[in-house]
Amino acid sequence: MRAHEAGALHGDLGSRGPAWLRTPGDVNALVPQLWPRTVARADAGDLTVGGVSVADLAAEHGTPAYVLDEDDLRARCRDFRDAFADADVYYAGKSFLCKAVVRIVAEEGLFLDVCSGGELATALAAGFPAERMGFHGNNKSVRELERAVEAGVGRIIVDSFTEIDRLTAIARRTGTRPGVLVRVTVGVEAHTHEFIATAHEDQKFGFSLQGGAAFAACAKILDEGVLDLRGLHSHIGSQIFDTSGFEVAARRVLSLQEQVRDARGVELPELDLGGGFGIAYTTQDDPSAPADLAKRITKIVESECDLASLRVPKLSIEPGRAIVGPAVFTLYEVGTVKDVDGIRTYVSVDGGMSDNIRTALYDASYSATVASRASDAEPILARVVGKHCESGDIVVKDEFLPADVQPGDLLAVPGTGAYCRSMASNYNHVPRPPVVAVRDGASRVIVRRETEDDLLALDVG
Template sequence: MLPPADSLAPAWLTVPEDANDLAAGVWPASAVRDDDGGLVLAGVSAASLVRTHGTPVVVIDEDEVRTRARAFRLAFERAASDAGTTAQVYYAGKAFLSTTVARWVIDEGLRVDVCTRGELEIALAAGVAPGSLGFHGNNKSVAELERAVEVGVGSIIVDSAIEIERLAAITARRDAVQRVLVRVISGVHAETHDFLATAHEDQKFGFPLEDAAAAVARIREVPGLEFAGLHCHIGSQIFGVAGFRESASRLLELHAALLQDGPVPQLNLGGGFGIAYTRVDDPTPIDVLAAEIVSAVAEGCAARGIPVPALSFEPGRAIIGTAGVTLYEVGTTKDVTIASGAVRRYISVDGGMSDNARPALYGAQYSARLASRRGDGEPQLSRVVGKHCESGDIVVDHEYLPADLVPGDLLAVPVTGAYCVSLASNYNHVPRPPVLAVRDGRSRVIVRGETLDDLLSRDAGIDGASAPEGEK
């Protein structure tokens, strides 16, 4: 008989029939358990990966990434074709970018969105054609813009009046022409964490709707700039399409007004499509997203008597998030009784906020499962925490795990493909973990893990006296 739901559990978390199950939609499609109950990803056992690479280790299912990338491209292309236009899908590299991942998404017909010089150089090193890149960022330096124009980046999404003038000077000096889009704050408040909402008025990205026309007018005056259209991103981890529909409607008002003075070829509605982190999350299917968003644009254009522009979208998390699983080793466990008498088990693992900062940053919820075997104990309310010297170092805030879980067991946390490696740090001088790709029963390293020697190599005070005062 299952134990009653603990009073410490949130309302959405129910006691599972089986604390070993792998919820559909939360794990990669290839995730199964072998005859001994161990977790297997794309035909590779978690235990074998840990024997070779240790823990923590981030595992990315290549076919999951490719399948989702292809699904987004085909869904938006079909919807756009039905509306009499075209669609391009950019992979948002900030979710997680390596040369290998860049090649996967390019193979599947996507483009790549970058937002720093580092991301730009990774994409170029992967062999991505510069014309297939979009360059974002609210504070692109002169050097970053110089490099983007030099290599021929396909489009730069301008974010401020200062950036327009920087590009005007760069293109004049280089006698170049650069395509640009103008990022617009639509004012639509996405139903997400405040730190993830990017279209409300009081934030750092883009031009307010009322200022965008003047920005476009200035761009059209500059010989070296080609105005390619409007861009808007309303936030991240958004379920449903209502916010996208409203944002598109507001941008189309501006779009129609701008058409009076020249072409507005493209409308980029960004990304932010939500995925399932727990079994209760219910993300909108990709085909539905594409059909409804594109339909809203087509309807808005018809109402205004204007042609449907070429469309662009920028999913990142929705492509790679579910493909990632992080493996940890359990170090200690303890049962903590609080004043009400309720008991929560704390399970400490050998990683934490250095490899997944999202719970500390946003209160993000995750799931977890025993990975090295099948647990025989009853489901017990647990909190998975890291090894860092922070009380907020929580990996999984609420989860039911088998009561017989012990030190030395392997624990798997799914949906860590997006923003975990990208946000990873060396807090407490912990080396960042390796990233492995798995496919068809084989694994390979796509990002090498750091070693203690790597950390020590950056300390200028080791192997000799400190640098003289004033020397850098």
């Protein structure tokens, strides 16, 4: 978290507020990089998405609701697919997965990574080609590995010697030869939150490069001769804006590729550099276009391969939240507005940490706007909070909203497509919201709203 973000969390914010917020006079403005591409403010002042008014969406589907701009999602899939034309682009199932999104990803020509038996089951139920899947995870069960092998998953990213043993035994028993990548911990710490930086040494993922475990894993697989070692995998984190970390990661992982070639006479044909590209949650975020990312990363790999006298391997990339994150906003209804002794205005909505845990978990920043109307009122610096019995139940830490914000207003929070529905909970026994896809003037529910009956169905008494 940047220092000026931290300063916005506590103390007197002053009349201007933190610099990364929208200016007070722009409470009706929509900053383009924060919103799905078809979102606009109609003449009456309400937001529309895919040609449908948010008021109509709220009336038909209720609030809170995750609203997916399908055209935006498809366009982002194509942007990455076309930019990385010679690479395999993997959609991150963990960011958000349902059968409708799986089909969209397949139709737009992307690959898919999954990291649990449930994600694998969802992908298979939607008919996604198993050979275009990658299976991640640091503790895949025997049954999960068996299912992946049975389904014909194209790449299993092995993460421990125990997993190599398990998968080797399964392959011998079934007479198969699963394709695997060895996940390498390259010691690059991404400029991101500690819990989403995944390549420094002190963490649970992968084989250490520095300690020699990564080479030992490759040697073990080659010695056994049962698994098909396709290449190496590296992932340095998520919400990354600077490609310099990929340059260091590529250099280090390709040094292992060179070591394997020199020691074992095998030049591995594939390299997955991960990704985790950042998106705009507030106006301070400035994500790169897919074409720029592709140009820089491709150049990095080619240069490092040239220095090591290696053939350029088939590249895979994992954009992460950058595909679905910006394609969704969450639509809430305001329940109460409370001024606390002139210190702060709290705007309470009908959702909260059960539908977006990221603010509480990662201290993440979000933006918001009144979505059901425009306003000429003076701006106030407000905090958008949820309905849960937790003081940390914060959706948007600080945002300028019109001073006349009131109960019944619809409030929209952009950038909620990734890790919001997938990390949602039933805290306080609150049913999880639906996911509503909108396109060409029509909406459809792709994940229905949970009900109290759903909650009680699991309670066997």
